[in-house]
Amino acid sequence: MSNWGYIIIITLAVYFVASVALYYLQEYFIFKPEKLDKDFQFHYNNQVVEEYNIETRDGAIINGLHFKVDNPKGIVLYLKGNSKSIKGWGKFAVDFTRHRYDVFMLDYRGFGKSTGRRSLKAIKRDLQFVYNIMKEKVDEKYIILYGRSMGSGFAAKLASINNPKMLILDAPYYSLSKVAAKFIPFMPVSLIMRYPIPTYKWLKYVNCPIHIIHGTQDKLIPFKSSIKLSKIKPKLTRLYTVIGGGHKNLNNFESYHKMLGEIINSKMRRLNLSETSIGVVHSSKKLNAEA
Template sequence: MISFIFVVAGTYLALAGIMYVAQRNFQYFPQHSARTGFEEPGKFGLDGFVAASIETDDRETLVSWLALPPKPDVPVILYMHGNAGTLGDRAERFGVFHREGFGVLVLSWRGYGGSTGSPTETGFIEDGRAALKFLQQKGIAASRVILFGESLGTGVATQLAANPDTSPLAVILEAPFTSAADVARTRYWFLPVDLLMKDQYRSIDFAPKVTAPVFVFHGTTDRVVPYAQGERLYEAFTGPKEFLRMEGNGHIDPLTEVSWGAIKDFLKANGAAPD
């Protein structure tokens, strides 16, 4: 019996050790080969967009697509994508934003389609800051920027919005989590996730510090990020906010007349839509 206990304990510790060392391989899923993001945005039917490189303070180079606002003082959507796919997979959304009169900047995270580096939480926050700095160099202050976070990108958007130095005009969060650790715990319930996980994206801790208006929408049948986490994070925001329950939707479904219409109405009500 004692030998059996030692074998089980040793196996468990070995598994925990492997998960700790290789955890980012389990957490991030960058796509490098197909539709890498090197392509010009015009190849995806995005009129008015140009490809641009963004340099981060830690010397990474990020692929980005930019559509400048059609006139001064128009809001700019800074889109922060989720954990899979590339910019080309989201081109339809970007076109909608631009046709509705918004300026748009979308960036490919470090380690993802066309960008240098490797994914980490601190790295992604640096990427977001670099994108805001890039816009500032174009004459677009953070106070004119709408942060649109998708899934993993909501963790970055929430942290940036909580910083008074980068406080945006508004925040849109699609399928957000309370923390990446909470998501991981639903899958790796047998491991001490809070002790092992390096990149936890603890949005629940940053949410109360966000003063900008926040719009949250989440599918009720989301199997990647539990719907209940989106509700709980929403409750943690203390400023102007709105929640849209997407009945029967999964994880990151296409924008619809209902979802995009609700977002536009929210932005207009909070002074964050084009005139």
């Protein structure tokens, strides 16, 4: 066998081993959990919060926090990103409680105090289980789904099989496979991804208002991904642009808070298109010249 033959075989062998390694080790790259002791005490200034430990059918424990307000307008199910725990994410609840909305945040399996073997199927099942509990206490027309970064895909999935008041996606990705392909373009991502999380597929089946918020300077998940997502259900979707916003700093922009307040306090009104300029065609250059 020629030297080129040996090189090709070795290259293919390395490629195969790397693919297998990525298949089994991808959780270490996708998830960045923070573990919390069982006796850890959550505390947030000027917030009323109650901790919950929800047992799933396979014996896992999903730990969550319920931020409460007097006479709430509804409740926000906040699905966080892929890092740390609700210990830090809980600080963002104020962005909703100040508008008199309760907030429920949870940690995915392996994050914070939550336990259980993690898989895409298990996470989706856990979230639906929590949503079902919420539905028993609150009518769906008062439930807002808010998904941040990785949580945006899970929020889209929940909205696709339920009937919440609205869906808010914060810095969403078209699919997690697309994000991975950006960093490892030479690998067979579509074959090895165990967490493809195809937001775009699930969004097709969402029938509630969809609000997408994205920063123009997001280096991790490009703004163009939200533009693509906004075209899937255009009649139900509004895209909000945070000029100069990155992936982790939208909360530091005044425009973000104005947008969020406008979104969660908005009321759907039927639009009478007969009273608008829809259908009006601009005159052609030829007609303008003759005029």
